[in-house]
Amino acid sequence: MVFRWLVRLTAFAIALAALAAFGVYYLASRSLPEYDKTLTVSGITADVEIIRDNSGVPHIQAAADRDVFFGLGYAHAQDRLWQMTLMRRTAQGRLSELFGTRTVETDKLLRRFDLYTLARASVSHQDARTLDALESYAAGVNARIDEINRDSLGRGAPEFFLFDPTLSPWVPADSLAIIKLMALQLSGHLSEEVLRARTSLALDDERRLSDILPDVPGAGTAALPDYASLAPGAMRYAELPDLGGDMLMPVAPRGLAGASNAWAAAPNRSANGGTLLANDPHLGFSAPAIWYLAQLNLTSGSVIGGTIPGVPAVMIGRSETLGWGLTSSYLDDQDLFLEQLNPDNPEEYRTPTGWKQFETRKSIINIKDAAPVTVTLRWTDNGPVLPATQFDIGTITPSGHVMSLGWTALSARDTSMSAAIALMDAKSVDEAVAVSSAYMAPSQNLTLIDKDKIAMQTVGQMPRRDANHQSQGRMPAPGWIAENRWQGMLPYASNPSFIAPRGGIVGNTNNKTVDRPFPLHVSFEWGDTQRIERWKTLMQGREVHTRESFIEAQLDTVSFAARSLLPLVGKDLWFTGEAAPEGTPERRRSQALSMLANWNGEMSEHLPEPLIYSAWMRALQDRLIRDDIGPLADKYRHVEPLFIERVFRNINGASAWCDIKQSSAVEGCTDIARLALDDALIWIGETYGTTLESLRWGDAHQATHDHQVLGEVPVLKYFTNIRQSTSGGDFTLLRGKTSGKPEAPFLNVHGAGYRGVYDFADPDSSVFVISTGQSGHFLSRHYDDLGQLWRRGEYIPMSLDNDLARAASVGITRLTLE
Known part of the structure; x- marks a missing residue:
C-alpha cells in the first residue's frame, strides 16, 4: 500500500513538473516574434516591408x-526588446527597480554621470x-509595445515574466542615452589614471613605474611627478570592495574597454582592382550580442551592416558607394581632478579664483x-x-578632497547621433570625413573606403590641455590649478587623419597611430603593441x-607576443635541465619546455601549448x-608583454623586478622564470590534469556569451548562456581577450561580436556575421544560429539585393497605414 502511494505521488509530481514546464514554455513562446504577417499601425506615411x-x-x-527608421525600430523591438529596455534602465540609473539592492551602487554611479539628463538635453541639438x-x-x-499589450504577446520577452513588465514609451532621448552608455563601456582612461596613481604610491623606486606601466615604444615622454607630490596624504594599499564583475555594471574592468581591428586596401593593393575593408569591433561578450544586422533601403541608397538595438543607424557597414569600420582610438578623453573641499564649508570646492559652491541636485x-x-x-x-x-x-x-571627472561624453550638446545618420548618406570618403566632424564621443578611428x-x-573631440599640465592627464591632478x-x-x-596613403594600406589594431608631443599627443595609453606587428607581417607579406586574404588576417591566431617572449624568458632553461624521473616536477618542466620549443605561437583551441604558455606568463608576471x-x-x-620584455632585457635596470625583496638571497630572472613555470604546471595539473599532451587551449578559452x-x-542558464571552445588570445588578430579572474583566468570574455569584410570589386560578395544570433529570445532558432558560423570563422552574405533576401526569407512583415 505504501509503495503504491509512493508511485502515485511520484507520478503526480512528475505530471505537475511537466505541466509547469509546459506552462513556462507556453508563456515564453508567446513572446516569440511572428515574422510573416501584416500589421496595421499608426505613425507611418506609407507601407513598410520587413x-x-x-x-x-x-x-x-x-x-x-x-518609414524605414520606423521599420527598424519595430524590428529591433521584435527581437531585442529586453536588451533595449535594460540598456535604457542602465543609462537612467534605474536598475534597482528591477534587481533590488544588488544594483544600487551601479545606479548611484550612473546617476552621478547623469547620462540620461545629458541625452535629453542633446535631443534639441540634432539636425x-x-x-x-x-x-x-x-x-x-512603440508600435511593437502596443501590439504586445493589445494581443497579449507574452509581455514581449521571457525576461518580463521575472521582472516588472511595465514599459514606458520609447523616446528619442533613449537612443542618445544608449550611445552615451556605449561611450562609458568603451572608455578606460579613468581606470588607468587611478591605477597609475596607486602604483606610483606603492613603488619604492618611482623609476620602476615606467616598467610596469610602460609607454609604447617611440619618442620619449617627459618625466612625470610622483603622485604623492600631487596628492599629499593619499592612501597606500587601502582596499575597497571590488564592485566589478557584475554583468549589469556597464563599466568594463581594466583591459576590457574598447578594442577592435580594421584595415583597408586601395585598388593598387587589391587583386581585383577594387577597394577592400575588414572590420571586427571588440566588446564584452553577451547573449544576445550587442550587434544586430540590418539593411535599410534609404532614399539616398541602401546601407547594410551592424546596428545597436535602440539606435536608428547602421553604425558599421557599407552602402553602394561607401564602406566604414570602427576601432577604439584610445584618445585620452577623460581626466580625473582632485577637488579640495573648503574646511569651513564642505559644500564648496577650491577653484583658481577661490572657493565655489558645488552644483547639487537630489536624486531618488x-x-x-x-x-x-x-x-x-555634485558637479x-x-x-x-x-x-x-x-x-x-x-x-x-x-x-x-573629492575626485571629479572631465569627459567628452558629458556634453548636453552631443551631436554624435547626427554624425552617424549623415555617415549613412555619405557617398565618398571625403564626404564621410567631413560629416564626421559632428561626432563627439566615444572617440573612434573611422576606417573608410569608397x-x-x-x-x-x-x-571624436580631443580635449585642449595646457602644455604645463602637471600630470599631462596621466594621473589625477589638482583641479584648482x-x-x-x-x-x-x-x-x-x-585629429589624426590618413587619407589615400602612398602604400595603399591603412589599418588599426588599437595601436599607437601618431607620435606627437603633448598636448597634441592623442594618448599615452594604447590598446595594442602586439597585434599590430602580426598585422604588418600579413599585410606586407x-x-x-x-x-x-583579409578574412585570413581577421581569423589569424598566431601570437606575436608568444613568439617574442618565449625565447627571451626561456633562453637559459630550454636545454639546461638535467634528466629527471617520470612524475617529478623537473620532468614535467622539461616536457613543457620541449613542447614550447617546437611551438610556432599559434593559439589554436586544439593545442596544449597555448595553455602552458599563457599560464606560465601569468604566473611569471605575478611573481x-x-x-x-x-x-x-x-x-x-x-x-x-612590454613589461616582461623590459625586465628580461634589463632595460634601464628593469631586471630589479626579478629579485624577491623579502628574501636574503638575490634571485635572477632565470630563477623567477623557472619558479613561475613550476607554478603554472602545478596550477594546470590541479585544474586540467597532469597529462600535458592532452590539454586543449579551447577548454580554458571558452567564449562566454552569457545572458x-x-x-x-x-x-535557465543552460538554455540562455552560449559557451564555445575558441582559438585566439589576448594578442592575436583573432582576439579573444581573457577574463584574468583567478577562478577562470583564460575564459574568452571580450572579442569580435561582429566581423565584416567588404569588397568593392564585387560589393555583393561582401560578408558579415555576429557572434550569437539576431534574436534575444532563447527559444528562437535565431538566438544562436550565427554563433556556430562565427566560431568556425564563417560568414553570411552581405548583399543589398532584396530579391535574394526575399527568395530565402523566413517571413515578411508588412506594416500598413492605419
Whole structure:
C-alpha cells in the first residue's frame, strides 16, 4: 500500500513538473516574434516591408526614410526588446527597480554621470534629418509595445515574466542615452589614471613605474611627478570592495574597454582592382550580442551592416558607394581632478579664483523590496564628483578632497547621433570625413573606403590641455590649478587623419597611430603593441590582397607576443635541465619546455601549448610584481608583454623586478622564470590534469556569451548562456581577450561580436556575421544560429539585393497605414 502511494505521488509530481514546464514554455513562446504577417499601425506615411532572410536579418523597405527608421525600430523591438529596455534602465540609473539592492551602487554611479539628463538635453541639438529618424524609430518601437499589450504577446520577452513588465514609451532621448552608455563601456582612461596613481604610491623606486606601466615604444615622454607630490596624504594599499564583475555594471574592468581591428586596401593593393575593408569591433561578450544586422533601403541608397538595438543607424557597414569600420582610438578623453573641499564649508570646492559652491541636485533611487535611497549629485567646473567606492578612487584621494571627472561624453550638446545618420548618406570618403566632424564621443578611428580611395580618420573631440599640465592627464591632478584644467576642445583638424596613403594600406589594431608631443599627443595609453606587428607581417607579406586574404588576417591566431617572449624568458632553461624521473616536477618542466620549443605561437583551441604558455606568463608576471606592490598586483590581471620584455632585457635596470625583496638571497630572472613555470604546471595539473599532451587551449578559452540576467538563474542558464571552445588570445588578430579572474583566468570574455569584410570589386560578395544570433529570445532558432558560423570563422552574405533576401526569407512583415 505504501509503495503504491509512493508511485502515485511520484507520478503526480512528475505530471505537475511537466505541466509547469509546459506552462513556462507556453508563456515564453508567446513572446516569440511572428515574422510573416501584416500589421496595421499608426505613425507611418506609407507601407513598410520587413523581409527577414534565412539568418533573421531584416531588409527594410519603404518609400520614405522616416518609414524605414520606423521599420527598424519595430524590428529591433521584435527581437531585442529586453536588451533595449535594460540598456535604457542602465543609462537612467534605474536598475534597482528591477534587481533590488544588488544594483544600487551601479545606479548611484550612473546617476552621478547623469547620462540620461545629458541625452535629453542633446535631443534639441540634432539636425532635422536626425530628429526625424529618432522620432520615427521611437514610433516603431512603440508600435511593437502596443501590439504586445493589445494581443497579449507574452509581455514581449521571457525576461518580463521575472521582472516588472511595465514599459514606458520609447523616446528619442533613449537612443542618445544608449550611445552615451556605449561611450562609458568603451572608455578606460579613468581606470588607468587611478591605477597609475596607486602604483606610483606603492613603488619604492618611482623609476620602476615606467616598467610596469610602460609607454609604447617611440619618442620619449617627459618625466612625470610622483603622485604623492600631487596628492599629499593619499592612501597606500587601502582596499575597497571590488564592485566589478557584475554583468549589469556597464563599466568594463581594466583591459576590457574598447578594442577592435580594421584595415583597408586601395585598388593598387587589391587583386581585383577594387577597394577592400575588414572590420571586427571588440566588446564584452553577451547573449544576445550587442550587434544586430540590418539593411535599410534609404532614399539616398541602401546601407547594410551592424546596428545597436535602440539606435536608428547602421553604425558599421557599407552602402553602394561607401564602406566604414570602427576601432577604439584610445584618445585620452577623460581626466580625473582632485577637488579640495573648503574646511569651513564642505559644500564648496577650491577653484583658481577661490572657493565655489558645488552644483547639487537630489536624486531618488527606487529599490525593489527595499526603501528608496536619496543621493546628492555634485558637479564642479571640471565635471561630476565620483564616489570613493568606485574605480578605487578612495585609495588615492587625500582627506579633505573629492575626485571629479572631465569627459567628452558629458556634453548636453552631443551631436554624435547626427554624425552617424549623415555617415549613412555619405557617398565618398571625403564626404564621410567631413560629416564626421559632428561626432563627439566615444572617440573612434573611422576606417573608410569608397570605390577609389581609402582613409582612416580619428573622430571624436580631443580635449585642449595646457602644455604645463602637471600630470599631462596621466594621473589625477589638482583641479584648482588653472594649467590642469581643460581649455575647451581642439579643432577637428587636429585629429589624426590618413587619407589615400602612398602604400595603399591603412589599418588599426588599437595601436599607437601618431607620435606627437603633448598636448597634441592623442594618448599615452594604447590598446595594442602586439597585434599590430602580426598585422604588418600579413599585410606586407603579399603585394595584393583579396577578400579571402583579409578574412585570413581577421581569423589569424598566431601570437606575436608568444613568439617574442618565449625565447627571451626561456633562453637559459630550454636545454639546461638535467634528466629527471617520470612524475617529478623537473620532468614535467622539461616536457613543457620541449613542447614550447617546437611551438610556432599559434593559439589554436586544439593545442596544449597555448595553455602552458599563457599560464606560465601569468604566473611569471605575478611573481615579478607581487613582492613589490603587494595586493595591488591583483589589479594587473592581464600579462603586459612590454613589461616582461623590459625586465628580461634589463632595460634601464628593469631586471630589479626579478629579485624577491623579502628574501636574503638575490634571485635572477632565470630563477623567477623557472619558479613561475613550476607554478603554472602545478596550477594546470590541479585544474586540467597532469597529462600535458592532452590539454586543449579551447577548454580554458571558452567564449562566454552569457545572458546578463537569465544566465545566473538555475536551469535557465543552460538554455540562455552560449559557451564555445575558441582559438585566439589576448594578442592575436583573432582576439579573444581573457577574463584574468583567478577562478577562470583564460575564459574568452571580450572579442569580435561582429566581423565584416567588404569588397568593392564585387560589393555583393561582401560578408558579415555576429557572434550569437539576431534574436534575444532563447527559444528562437535565431538566438544562436550565427554563433556556430562565427566560431568556425564563417560568414553570411552581405548583399543589398532584396530579391535574394526575399527568395530565402523566413517571413515578411508588412506594416500598413492605419
